[in-house]
Amino acid sequence: MSLGGDWRRRHLGTSHHSQEAITMRFSADRGRVYRRCGCRDTHRHQLGTHCPRLTTDSDHGSWTFAVDLPAPDHHRTIIRRGGFPTQDAARSALRRMLEGEAGGFTADPNQTVADYLTTWLEAKAYVLKPTTVARYRDYVTHDLIPALGALKLDELGHRHIAAYAHTQLESGRGPVTVHRCLATLSSALGDAVRQHRLAHNPARPTAIPRPAAPERRVWTPQEAVRFLDYCHDADPLIADLCELLIGTGMRKGEALGLHWADVHLPEQVLYVRYALSAVNNTRLVITTPKTRASKNWVALSPRVIKALEHHAATTRIHTGDPSDLFTGLVFCRPDRQPLRPQTVLDRFRKRAKEAGVPRITLHDLRHLAATLTLTAGIPLTIVSKSLRHSTLSTTANIYSHLTHQAAHDAVNAIDQTLTQTDARSSRHPHWPAWLRPHRDHTNQHHNPLRALYSPTPALTSPTASQPQGTHATTTRPPHRSTRKKGRFRYPRKRPPTCENAGRDDRI
Template sequence: MLEYERTGIVTNDRQTVADYLAEWLHDKASALKPTTIARYHDYVAKDLIPALGTIRLDALSHHHVTVFISDQLTAGRGPVTLRRCVATLSSALTDAVRQRRLPHNPARYALVPRPPKYEPACWTPGEAARFLRWCHDHNDPLADLFEVLIGTGLRKGEALALHWNDINLDNHVLFVRYTLSNVNNTTPVFTTPKTKTSRTWIGLSDRVVTALRNQSIRQPGRDLVFTRRDGHPLRHEHVLHRFHSLTAAAGLPRIRVHDLRHFAATTMLNSRVPLAVISRAMRHSNLSTTTEVYGHLLRHVAHDAVDVIANALHEADQVAAPAACDHTATT
């Protein structure tokens, strides 16, 4: 305790982890997206408080967190969800450290097994074209939505949140202003896009413009571009189920809706579009994100780089050869 006083740490021996987490959630509610705070509430109420809530905040140790992780893994908890749960606890405890209520964060160095890295499954351009033909041939209500997703690389939530006011078809551009998310997997809400760089203008191809014009005829007089019959936003789960149904009917490999975004990126990569241009088109926060996600597809970049060196040397040799011949002739 003397050490705490010396360093300015102020503890409350009556405050439990449960009390602190409830206070932390209340303070965070106005600063975070509704979807984020709802996820935090779930982890706090269903996982962290039942396991750690009765422990005094200033007595919480790395050992407590380690035992919690071990118990969760033994109970069959998935590593992805567990990592997010522990990250929530760590975020809360980091704030306690900043507020000088704890000397250190007991969850900061907690080890949670990493889940296997997901390798995006991508259709070929032929498969994507076949899927879109199937949708249009069967006049599916979501055909134009899938045209937009495939032709722009928009995230599903961003496409579902598109408003006509944010689209200029004559200039072939749209502005990504919102994303449609679900709070507690039930209540749809419009929030800001995933990152600051996601909120920007993107270009539209002639094909995507045609799809949007078709959609304006299919569902005229609405603020949202893609809606249910009653004008309410499309539900994420409906789009997913319809996508899988159409994929199966078209005889194509099953992929996620989000993999259509990966299709857009890989198609650009395979067409030798510069990485910086792709990063901008995908609205990644920085170039390293693009490299991390799609680095395994960049073999041609390595070949192009060394080919530039070889070509430069070859051209230099071609220039030098006639000069050498002229020198030999004069001697």
């Protein structure tokens, strides 16, 4: 037998159980907490929990916990985590690990930011749209993990995130890109807080403020008409597409994902059911619209109906397999394949340059639709419903610069109403219009009412011959108090009529 084995047999043969009692503590529920060290024997084998110094030196070694957890393949796996300075720290980490198992999240104290973000992305792939997942994966893989991935998740603090943001800005990264990276990290850490994996979100408050959105350039009605007239001759497909975008306020992806089965020209409506998107500008996917409110009916104007009828007459409508979402599209290529959003944008900007109108994006046509309706005096609530915004505040925040005239009209309407009412109800033409009547004018109408509703004392009452005050009550005669403020007042004696009747009318 080796020397190490002889040592273990001599030193652990009789004292094995007593040393286990010293170095090992079992959790009340599951798992165990024990102390071990990194000492080795003459054969360079680690002694672990069998080091003799653990029984004599309380500062020797560190605390470790071990717990048996089930694995997805129906096998059990022993998880060991060590390096804790005290027994309470190890026991707290074990308790946290068991809470994570019960709550459905990983509470491994050694879990790094990279491990958590990778797991978070895998879970989000089932609930988010492919375009959103691709954007998150790009930020996580190329920005967040290289900078913060080596840190333990429990040790990640606001100072690390702020230092990362400032380093990126100093290196020349754009504020918008840095803010989007931080927003992705904040979303991931927010899920950790909701799952009770973290106590707070270290990415909140944000390290840098949200950059202001750039001011959009919106065409004037004259510029829009000039562009449409030019495209009707040069590029009928772009002309019909832009007629739909301007006339309904639809988003670009919703128009490119529109199917003929959802267009009802006799009823002058269409239904927004899908949206076409490009993942990393390479793979086309058809998903649901942006929000739940976006999936709704949209009214069609005669101009839009005319454009759709023209497009239907010049395009062969193909209705193939209903399960194939790429068939039956309203706007597609001649081979009936979907149009790529970037290709449509390049084509649109080329025609805009040829028509001599300012360079804008296809999404700016949605803002043009909102601008035309708001400036025409359509209420903000109707515009919000037409654009299918989730809340009215969304419309108000985006198009607040277009509601200034409506605000002036509102206060002018209040002024006009009050002025007209004041002119009709004025009973004192010799007074200025802004001057209120004197209070005596009001009191002279109130005094006869008080006299009318005040009770008349009975002829046999002791107070019948006394003058009545102006503030008579129905329960007792008026009483004039002569006591000074702050002095003690004895209870007032009840009137004889109340004492004789055996009742108290003071309440």
